[in-house]
Amino acid sequence: MKGVDFGRAAGDYAEHRPTIFPEDFEHLRALGVGRPGARVLDVGTGTGAMARGLARGGAHLVGLDPSSELLAAGRELDRRAGVHSARVRGRAEALPFATATFSAATALQCWHWFDAPRAARELRRVLAPGGRMAIVHFDWLPLPHNLVEATENLIRAHNPAWNLGSGDGRYPGRVDELRAAGFLAPEVFEREVGVPFTHVSWRGRIRASAGVAATLPPPAVARFDADLAALLAREFPEPLSVPHRVWAVVARQP
Numbered sequence: 001m002k003g004v005d006f007g008r009a010a011g012d013y014a015e016h017r018p019t020i021f022p023e024d025f026e027h028l029r030a031l032g033v034g035r036p037g038a039r040v041l042d043v044g045t046g047t048g049a050m051a052r053g054l055a056r057g058g059a060h061l062v063g064l065d066p067s068s069e070l071l072a073a074g075r076e077l078d079r080r081a082g083v084h085s086a087r088v089r090g091r092a093e094a095l096p097f098a099t100a101t102f103s104a105a106t107a108l109q110c111w112h113w114f115d116a117p118r119a120a121r122e123l124r125r126v127l128a129p130g131g132r133m134a135i136v137h138f139d140w141l142p143l144p145h146n147l148v149e150a151t152e153n154l155i156r157a158h159n160p161a162w163n164l165g166s167g168d169g170r171y172p173g174r175v176d177e178l179r180a181a182g183f184l185a186p187e188v189f190e191r192e193v194g195v196p197f198t199h200v201s202w203r204g205r206i207r208a209s210a211g212v213a214a215t216l217p218p219p220a221v222a223r224f225d226a227d228l229a230a231l232l233a234r235e236f237p238e239p240l241s242v243p244h245r246v247w248a249v250v251a252r253q254p
Contacts, residue, residue: 007069009213014073016204018195019049020138020246027189031250032132034059038103043092044110048074051085061085092119097126104132111135120181124253131253133183139169141243147236155211158224162211169245183251194241199232
């Protein structure tokens with residue numbers, strides 16, 4: 001999609017977008033990503049969900065993102081959480097860091113926005129020998145007649161250019177992309193989880209998506225949000241449990 005600016009949705013992004021769970025961060029650490037004392041780069045950091053999760057485990061994080069609005073929101077969330085990670089504005093395809101600077105790098109729910117070959121080459125450059133690269137996805141799952149399917153249909157009705165739905169949360173092509181860049185021994189893990197939402201938080205989560213506030217003008221966002229509120233009230237009573245898949249690949253720098 002063209003013209004996506006998540007900075008326009010920074011408030012909802014910070015407040016309502018969920019992230020992976022403590023056991024997922026533990027799994028990443030077990031695979032060498034973000035162990036205590038390690039220096040880690042989180043590209044496409046957004047409001048810093050991945051960075052905060054690893055910083056809580058004792059790693060030293062640098063978060064990189066092109067959006068100054070998301071970086072500012074992330075600094076405030078770090079302050080509330082009592083953790084610290086450095087924030088740098090930039091892009092994964094042209095990293096402003098010296099060669100062999102980091103022991104690990106992560107990309108949470110953002111790899112599809114990158115020029116993958118260029119980003120992978122840059123990440124190899126800034127990783128020290130033996131460093132780990134982790135690409136992590138955390139996707140809602142559209143199933144027949146569920147809330148996600150109905151929400152995706154509503155997004156398409158309001159924004160026909162949106163083309164990111166209907167996935168199953170698995171990305172085998174990421175393994176091939178890392179191998180093509182020269183990374184070794186990719187390991188994949190995945191699991192399904194139910195994520196709790198209220199009507200208010202689901203509306204906020206969807207406003208913060210690429211198909212809504214990141215691309216539509218404010219009046220169109222308001223019209224969409226009103227239609228989603230009506231859909232929820234009519235067909236999907238609280239409490240909500242929305243199926244998601246955590247999918248990750250971790251590979252090694254030679």
